[in-house]
Amino acid sequence: MSTLLEIHDLTIWFDTDEGPVLAVNGLSLALEPAQVLALVGESGCGKTVTALSLLRLAPPNARVTGQARFDGKDLLAMPGRQLRAVRGRQISMVFQEPMSSLNPVFTVGRQIAEVLRRHRKLSNRDANARAVELLDLVRIPAALRRMEEYPHQMSGGMRQRVMIAMAVACDPKLIIADEPTTALDVTIQAQVLDILRDLRERFGTAILLITHNLGVVADIADRVVVMYAGHKVEQAPVGELFATPQHPYTIGLLGAVPRRQTHQSADRRLAEIPGLVPVLRQTPTGCVFAPRCTRRTDPCQVTTPELTPIPPDQHVACLHPGTRQEVPA
Amino acid sequence: MTVTPVDPQPALTLTARALRRRRARRRFTARPLAVAGALGVALVVIFAVFAPLLSPVDPNAPNFDTVLAGPSPHHLAGTDQLGRDVLSRLFYGARSALLAGVLSTLLATVVAVPVGLLAGYYRRILDAVVMRIMDVALAFPFLVLAVGLAAVLGPSLVNATLALGIAQIPVIVRITRGEVLAARELDYVAASVVNGSGSATIMARQILPNVLSPVVVQATLTIPTAIVGAAILSYLGLGVQPPTADWGAMLSEARIYLSQAPWLGVFPGLAIFLTALSFNLLGDGVRDALDPRMRP
Amino acid sequence: MRWYLTRRVAASLLTLFLATIVVFLGVRALPGDPAVALSAESNDPAVVAAIQHKYHLDEPVVSQYGHWLGLALTGDLGDSPLTRLPVSSVLANRIPVTVELTLLALVIGLVIGVPAGVIAAVRPGRITDYLASGVALAGLSIPHFWFGIVLILLLAVHLHLLPAAGFVPILQDPVSNLLHMLMPAFVLGAGLAAVIMRQTRSAMLESLGADYIRTARAKGLSEWSVVTVHALRNSLVTVVTVFGLQLGALIGGVVTIEQVFDIPGIGKLTLDSVFQRDYPTLQGVVLLTAAAYILVNLLVDLTYTVINPRIRVTGAPT
Numbered sequence: 001m002s003t004l005l006e007i008h009d010l011t012i013w014f015d016t017d018e019g020p021v022l023a024v025n026g027l028s029l030a031l032e033p034a035q036v037l038a039l040v041g042e043s044g045c046g047k048t049v050t051a052l053s054l055l056r057l058a059p060p061n062a063r064v065t066g067q068a069r070f071d072g073k074d075l076l077a078m079p080g081r082q083l084r085a086v087r088g089r090q091i092s093m094v095f096q097e098p099m100s101s102l103n104p105v106f107t108v109g110r111q112i113a114e115v116l117r118r119h120r121k122l123s124n125r126d127a128n129a130r131a132v133e134l135l136d137l138v139r140i141p142a143a144l145r146r147m148e149e150y151p152h153q154m155s156g157g158m159r160q161r162v163m164i165a166m167a168v169a170c171d172p173k174l175i176i177a178d179e180p181t182t183a184l185d186v187t188i189q190a191q192v193l194d195i196l197r198d199l200r201e202r203f204g205t206a207i208l209l210i211t212h213n214l215g216v217v218a219d220i221a222d223r224v225v226v227m228y229a230g231h232k233v234e235q236a237p238v239g240e241l242f243a244t245p246q247h248p249y250t251i252g253l254l255g256a257v258p259r260r261q262t263h264q265s266a267d268r269r270l271a272e273i274p275g276l277v278p279v280l281r282q283t284p285t286g287c288v289f290a291p292r293c294t295r296r297t298d299p300c301q302v303t304t305p306e307l308t309p310i311p312p313d314q315h316v317a318c319l320h321p322g323t324r325q326e327v328p329a
Numbered sequence: 330m331t332v333t334p335v336d337p338q339p340a341l342t343l344t345a346r347a348l349r350r351r352r353a354r355r356r357f358t359a360r361p362l363a364v365a366g367a368l369g370v371a372l373v374v375i376f377a378v379f380a381p382l383l384s385p386v387d388p389n390a391p392n393f394d395t396v397l398a399g400p401s402p403h404h405l406a407g408t409d410q411l412g413r414d415v416l417s418r419l420f421y422g423a424r425s426a427l428l429a430g431v432l433s434t435l436l437a438t439v440v441a442v443p444v445g446l447l448a449g450y451y452r453r454i455l456d457a458v459v460m461r462i463m464d465v466a467l468a469f470p471f472l473v474l475a476v477g478l479a480a481v482l483g484p485s486l487v488n489a490t491l492a493l494g495i496a497q498i499p500v501i502v503r504i505t506r507g508e509v510l511a512a513r514e515l516d517y518v519a520a521s522v523v524n525g526s527g528s529a530t531i532m533a534r535q536i537l538p539n540v541l542s543p544v545v546v547q548a549t550l551t552i553p554t555a556i557v558g559a560a561i562l563s564y565l566g567l568g569v570q571p572p573t574a575d576w577g578a579m580l581s582e583a584r585i586y587l588s589q590a591p592w593l594g595v596f597p598g599l600a601i602f603l604t605a606l607s608f609n610l611l612g613d614g615v616r617d618a619l620d621p622r623m624r625p
Numbered sequence: 626m627r628w629y630l631t632r633r634v635a636a637s638l639l640t641l642f643l644a645t646i647v648v649f650l651g652v653r654a655l656p657g658d659p660a661v662a663l664s665a666e667s668n669d670p671a672v673v674a675a676i677q678h679k680y681h682l683d684e685p686v687v688s689q690y691g692h693w694l695g696l697a698l699t700g701d702l703g704d705s706p707l708t709r710l711p712v713s714s715v716l717a718n719r720i721p722v723t724v725e726l727t728l729l730a731l732v733i734g735l736v737i738g739v740p741a742g743v744i745a746a747v748r749p750g751r752i753t754d755y756l757a758s759g760v761a762l763a764g765l766s767i768p769h770f771w772f773g774i775v776l777i778l779l780l781a782v783h784l785h786l787l788p789a790a791g792f793v794p795i796l797q798d799p800v801s802n803l804l805h806m807l808m809p810a811f812v813l814g815a816g817l818a819a820v821i822m823r824q825t826r827s828a829m830l831e832s833l834g835a836d837y838i839r840t841a842r843a844k845g846l847s848e849w850s851v852v853t854v855h856a857l858r859n860s861l862v863t864v865v866t867v868f869g870l871q872l873g874a875l876i877g878g879v880v881t882i883e884q885v886f887d888i889p890g891i892g893k894l895t896l897d898s899v900f901q902r903d904y905p906t907l908q909g910v911v912l913l914t915a916a917a918y919i920l921v922n923l924l925v926d927l928t929y930t931v932i933n934p935r936i937r938v939t940g941a942p943t
Contacts, residue, residue, distance in 0.1 A: 052839075055842075055843055057839055057842055057843060084845045084846070084847060085845060086845070087842065087843055087844065087845035088843060088844035088845035088846075089845055092843065092844070093840075093843040095836060095839070095840060095843075097836055100835060100836035100837060101836040101837055101839070101840045102837055102840065103837040103840070103841070103855055103858075103859070104837070104859070105858050105859055105862065105932075105933070106855075106858075114844065114846070115844045115845070118844065118845055118846060119845060163840075166840075166844065362759070461639070461640070461643065462643075464636075464640045465640055465643040465644050465647055466647075467873070468640055468641070468644045468915040468918050468919050469644070469647070469873075469911070469914070469915055469918075470872075470873035470874065470875075470876040470877040470914065470918065471873060471874065471877050472874075472876075472877030472878075472880055472881070473876065473877060473880060473895065473911065473914055476880065476895070476896070476899065477651055477899075477911065480655055480899045481651065481654045481655055481656070483656060553765070553766055557766075557768045560768055560771075561768065561770060561881055564770060564881075565881075565884070565896060566900075567899075580770075580771060580774065587774065587777075587778060587782070588778075588782050591778050591782075594771075594774050594775065594778060595775065595778075597771075598768060598771030598772075598774065598775065601768050601771060602763075602766055602767050602768060602771065603766075605766035605767075605768070606762065606763060606766035606767075608766075609762050609765055609766050610762065613762065
């Protein structure tokens with residue numbers, strides 16, 4: 001199978017009042033059809049802007065360079081008209097805030113039908129009929145009646161399902177889901193993930209999942225890319241990542257997950273990694289994680305670690321990789 | 330065990346406030362139009378203050394040798410039907426324009442802010458009564474109200490200022506009250522209510538500082554309205570009376586000479602327009618500098 | 626919802642009632658004895674006394690107000706002492722003139738203001754924004770009456786393109802009516818356009834930054850529908866709300882513009898009755914203005930609840 005999405009050397013600078021800030025530095029990754037790839041990291045690590053920049057929806061003060069090949073065509077370079085034909089039809093997005101991401105003055109039915117009218121050239125009536133089916137598909141009860149409701153009349157979970165219904169309306173090859181469950185209750189989270197998994201299974205939709213929630217990752221992802229301060233620090237199939245994390249940051253993140261089914265006590269506190277994600281005003285020299293790293297040595301401050309493969313299928317950017325917790329002697 | 334909380338807030342707020350102020354100043358000076366507005370206002374103030382020094386001749390001295398003479402090196406803005414120098418009259422006219430415009434707004438603010446503060450703070454009946462009165466006052470358009478008041482009070486600069494001031498009160502009361510209602514919800518205001526601080530203290534120390542800057546910005550933005558309003562009153566004969574040099578009164582006097590001497594109609598109006606524009610630019614600039622959300 | 630409507634209407638009626646008191650007392654406070662004015666400046670005490678009695682001017686203020694309000698409710702606003710005509714019929718003659726002027730101004734204001742605001746907001750900080758915002762600020766600062774004077778000098782006196790002033794009834798000669806109305810409506814409309822432009826711009830800036838706009842773009846919609854369907858629809862909700870408040874400025878503008886262009890509408894009637902101390906007419910015309918203002922604000926509020934689904938439902942116990 002050919003690669004569906006191939007991001008190569010994606011770099012994003014933000015122009016701010018205080019000068020440029022590096023948000024993403026030389027990110028590369030690949031996504032196969034029907035695959036679920038999770039992009040994880042703390043807030044501010046550049047994962048959301050990565051997701052937005054793929055459809056060129058990043059804020060206007062973001063300077064994006066690099067390539068993002070989708071079906072062989074570079075999303076970042078294609079003409080606007082072509083891009084708009086891709087948006088919502090071949091790649092669609094699910095956003096974090098289902099309340100503010102839906103237009104408050106239109107009914108949800110109209111907002112779903114709009115995508116169908118745009119890309120499928122359906123008539124009003126056909127689009128509405130299909131929208132009802134879609135609401136059914138995302139398990140919204142009494143779909144016909146719900147069509148006429150406005151977003152504020154729905155619960156958060158309902159709204160997110162409407163967002164997903166909108167996203168799958170045209171059977172896209174890829175859904176980019178930016179923290180799709182963050183704003184939702186835990187039980188609703190599970191339902192939404194169920195729906196996404198179901199879509200992947202039934203329609204072969206690939207999913208690029210942006211999240212900081214490793215529980216969600218374990219639940220649904222095939223592969224994981226860990227980002228820190230705009231850099232990819234580790235990449236692995238989901239099993240390996242949880243079993244043999246190599247990067248100290250990944251290990252720290254995993255420590256920050258409440259793990260119920262492990263041998264550790266069930267109500268273990270969230271481990272926190274001391275320090276803050278740095279704000280980069282220039283391309284850094286040395287490892288970006290060094291200031292917070294327990295394994296830091298002098299070379300870490302000057303040598304930028306390359307992404308190196310660890311067989312069978314893991315990659316890590318660290319001078320001192322390994323699954324151990326402590327600093328080498 | 331009693332816990333004495335060490336509050337790091339004051340020092341922090343002070344520096345944060347200083348920083349905010351510096352940022353605001355930078356945002357203001359970064360806007361050429363805002364700076365232009367400030368310069369324009371400064372210029373009008375200079376004209377008003379130094380009118381006797383700037384004016385080539387006595388603004389009220391008739392000269393029947395040069396009646397209705399067009400602009401010339403001698404009379405840069407021409408002369409009127411009595412041969413008076415229009416430029417000199419324009420300089421002197423800045424006085425009544427500023428007085429009526431700025432003083433009336435000041436008057437309205439001084440009256441309206443305490444009223445709005447009390448209404449917004451105590452709410453309930455007081456608020457209901459005050460706001461009902463303001464609703465009634467607002468049912469009369471600003472200019473109709475000003476014209477009515479000026480007619481009641483009798484035509485003069487002082488009365489026009491008074492009329493314009495009173496006419497501005499309802500709007501400023503409304504804005505103040507709205508801001509007070511918002512400020513009441515702030516955590517630290519609620520905290521000092523819980524702490525049992527006196528109402529007067531809370532209003533003066535906690536709420537007023539929060540309310541003042543948006544209200545002042547709004548007031549700045551009503552100055553141009555008041556300046557134009559003052560000109561209209563004078564134009565209608567309800568404000569400054571001829572022969573006193575006043576832009577509105579000058580336009581009124583010029584009415585029958587317009588086709589022969591268009592400059593009589595152009596220059597005073599231009600003066601009103603540019604003064605109002607300067608105040609608007611200044612007010613917009615101050616607002617944007619204090620509240621950058623509305624601008625990118 | 627029904628509860629909200631009832632309260633809103635009741636509040637408007639109360640405001641209107643209080644406004645009648647203000648109008649009555651305000652006009653009473655005007656300098657000069659109305660009886661003297663009514664008697665055509667007669668100095669004969671007997672004549673004045675007779676007039677005082679006829680118009681209940683010799684009674685206490687409260688009962689004077691009662692008489693006046695009672696008659697006003699039946700549509701009788703008294704007679705003008707100058708023309709001897711009933712005030713209500715004078716008003717009825719003047720209203721269509723002012724309504725035509727304001728409607729024309731409104732159309733001009735919307736046609737210029739909304740697109741200009743949208744264009745400015747779509748590319749904020751660019752040349753189009755500066756141009757539109759600058760012109761709007763100028764439009765906000767320019768004294769209407771002077772703008773009118775300048776236009777008359779330029780278009781009528783100098784270029785002879787349009788009639789300088791005056792009014793022709795629309796039924797008598799529609800074309801001439803329109804030609805006479807063009808300049809005053811434009812002057813009023815320009816001021817209105819400035820306000821509408823600024824409101825539209827800031828509302829559009831807010832809408833365009835909203836998450837749902839990002840969603841609309843992510844759906845693959847064209848920039849045109851993103852702006853005109855998704856952003857504009859939300860912005861108009863805000864623009865409509867401020868419109869009610871703008872009406873006051875519009876009516877204020879009518880007063881001076883009708884004076885400058887010599888148009889026999891409500892605004893000119895207001896000034897004329899002030900200067901001629903025609904108190905019954907003044908009372909009638911100011912009351913009419915206040916009532917119109919209160920009514921339009923009520924209508925704007927109701928419109929707002931219709932176009933803003935969030936309000937529509939929060940008030941409704943379903």
